[in-house]
Structure formats: C-alpha cells, structure tokens
Amino acid sequence: MPQGKIIKTASTLYTVRPLEGGEDCLCRPRGRFRKAGTVPLAGDNVLFESRADGMGSLTEILPRRNALVRPPVANVDRLIIVVSEAPPVTSLLMIDSLTALAAFQDIEPVICINKTDLSSGEALKALYAPLGYTVIPVSAADGTGLNELAAKMQGAFCVLTGNSGVGKSSIMNRLYPDFEARTGELSARIGRGKQTTRHVELVETAGGGFVADTPGYSSFDAIEMEMTDVQKLPYCFPEFEAYMGACRYSDCAHVRDDGCAIRQAVAEGRIAASRHDSYVRLYERVKTLKAWEKE
Numbered sequence: 001m002p003q004g005k006i007i008k009t010a011s012t013l014y015t016v017r018p019l020e021g022g023e024d025c026l027c028r029p030r031g032r033f034r035k036a037g038t039v040p041l042a043g044d045n046v047l048f049e050s051r052a053d054g055m056g057s058l059t060e061i062l063p064r065r066n067a068l069v070r071p072p073v074a075n076v077d078r079l080i081i082v083v084s085e086a087p088p089v090t091s092l093l094m095i096d097s098l099t100a101l102a103a104f105q106d107i108e109p110v111i112c113i114n115k116t117d118l119s120s121g122e123a124l125k126a127l128y129a130p131l132g133y134t135v136i137p138v139s140a141a142d143g144t145g146l147n148e149l150a151a152k153m154q155g156a157f158c159v160l161t162g163n164s165g166v167g168k169s170s171i172m173n174r175l176y177p178d179f180e181a182r183t184g185e186l187s188a189r190i191g192r193g194k195q196t197t198r199h200v201e202l203v204e205t206a207g208g209g210f211v212a213d214t215p216g217y218s219s220f221d222a223i224e225m226e227m228t229d230v231q232k233l234p235y236c237f238p239e240f241e242a243y244m245g246a247c248r249y250s251d252c253a254h255v256r257d258d259g260c261a262i263r264q265a266v267a268e269g270r271i272a273a274s275r276h277d278s279y280v281r282l283y284e285r286v287k288t289l290k291a292w293e294k295e
Contacts, residue, residue, distance in 0.1 A: 096278030
C-alpha cells in the first residue's frame with residue numbers, strides 16, 4: 001500500500017503527496033477514523049489507496065512525532081520564531097513561550113531576529129545563543145542572513161510564527177519569490193478568515209521542504225493551550241537542567257518555593273530573571289487549565 005504525506009486539508013478532503021513520486025491524490029478518511037475520533041492533519045505520514053480517477057482513501061495514519069493545535073499540523077521539524085528588536089518589539093514572554101512550546105512538542109526552535117537593518121538584535125542574541133538556541137539575525141529589507149535561514153529550512157517541515165508586524169511574510173517572499181502568489185491563490189480558494197482552522201496547506205520549498213501556510217502563533221493564550229502537562233514545563237527551559245534535583249523539596253515547582261536551586265541561580269545571576277519570569281507566567285496558567293481545555 002503506498003505511503004504519502006498530507007499536504008493539504010480542506011474540511012473532510014485531504015491531498016496526499018505520494019512518497020515515491022507521482023500525482024497527488026485527493027482522499028477521504030475511512031469511517032473508522034471518525035468513529036475513533038481521529039482527525040488527519042497536514043504533515044501526517046499516511047498509508048492510502050488510490051483509484052484510477054485520482055480519488056482515494058486514507059487507510060492509516062503513521063505514528064506522529066508531534067502534533068500542534070494552532071496551526072493543526074503534525075510532524076513539524078522546526079519552529080521558526082520570527083522576532084524583532086525594532087518596532088513592533090517582540091516581548092521576551094512571547095519568545096520564551098514559543099521556545100518552551102517547541103521543547104514540549106519535540107520541535108527544534110530557530111530564533112530568527114528580523115529587521116537587523118533597523119536594530120542589530122545583539123541583545124536578543126546575547127540572551128538566547130548561550131542557552132543553545134540557534135539564533136539567526138536577518139533583514140528581509142536588504143537580504144542579510146537569509147541564506148543562513150534558507151539553509152536551516154532546507155528539506156525540513158517548518159512553521160513560521162511570531163507577533164504581527166515582525167515580517168514573517170516579507171521573509172518568505174524574499175526567500176521564495178512566488179510564495180505570496182501561491183498562498184494568495186490558496187486564500188482565495190478557501191476563503192481565508194472564514195474557516196482557517198479547517199484549511200491548511202503545506203507550501204513546498206527548496207530541497208523537498210515544506211512551510212505551513214498559516215499565521216501560526218500570535219498570542220500567549222494560543223501558545224499555552226499547547227502545553228498540557230505542567231510537570232514537563234521545567235524541562236522546556238534548558239538552563240534549568242543543571243539545577244534540577246538540587247532543590248530542597250523533591251516536588252519543588254520552582255515558582256516561590258523555599259530552597260529552590262533554580263530561584264537561587266536566578267538571584268545569583270546564573271539564570272536570566274526574564275526567563276524565570278516567563279516560566280512562572282506559563283506555570284501559573286498551565287496548571288489552571290481545565291480538563292476540557294487540555295483536549
């Protein structure tokens with residue numbers, strides 16, 4: 001049975017690109033998916049059956065490495081977090097929330113600092129690069145750094161995200177000149193803004209990679225909904241790792257607890273206070289999510 005990747009979802013229709021080449025196949029899921037409450041996602045690797053008329057059926061969804069809710073995609077390789085030190089300035093809470101989300105979902109985060117023609121981005125690079133994050137300063141205006149970003153995206157399934165106005169579309173249009181035309185055509189077909197959560201298309205890029213045609217995350221509320229296990233949250237901040245297990249209490253939440261090794265490291269300047277502040281903000285929200293919010 002042939003294997004492929006779902007590259008477009010539109011209501012109950014799924015476009016599958018065969019792994020071994022050939023024409024895309026428009027498929028409907030078998031009834032058992034609906035009975036099991038399983039929803040295929042763009043990015044899913046699937047087994048499918050095709051007919052001579054180009055239509056087909058999804059028969060199996062292969063194991064997912066990860067799955068996001070907003071945008072509804074699966075098997076993401078890299079989360080490209082587009083930020084800026086120039087207006088509109090990206091908040092550190094937004095950056096920290098997105099890097100934590102990436103760790104939570106087993107996605108490689110890449111911090112892309114745009115608008116370096118207006119502000120160097122050195123402060124952000126100095127904060128995040130020592131933590132092990134890939135940080136790429138770019139300018140969509142003059143092209144600086146875009147070759148390095150393109151190399152990082154090549155052959156991977158990427159989701160670009162960031163607050164409004166940081167230049168996500170400008171970056172994509174510089175990297176892939178026909179991107180705007182292709183995504184604009186998609187928007188016209190599906191009626192962008194009406195049912196966007198049910199329509200996602202992966203746009204193919206260089207080296208067999210894909211980018212999800214979606215605005216991604218633009219608010220803290222959208223990010224926190226992806227992280228449903230507060231116990232995993234400390235492990236989403238890599239600089240906490242050296243201090244895990246060194247707290248006075250084994251069930252330390254690293255928020256206001258006495259004898260917390262992480263809080264001590266913050267007080268001594270070994271962990272940035274802004275990072276711990278973001279952790280506390282995420283912790284307080286995620287721990288109060290209702291069961292239905294976590295589904």
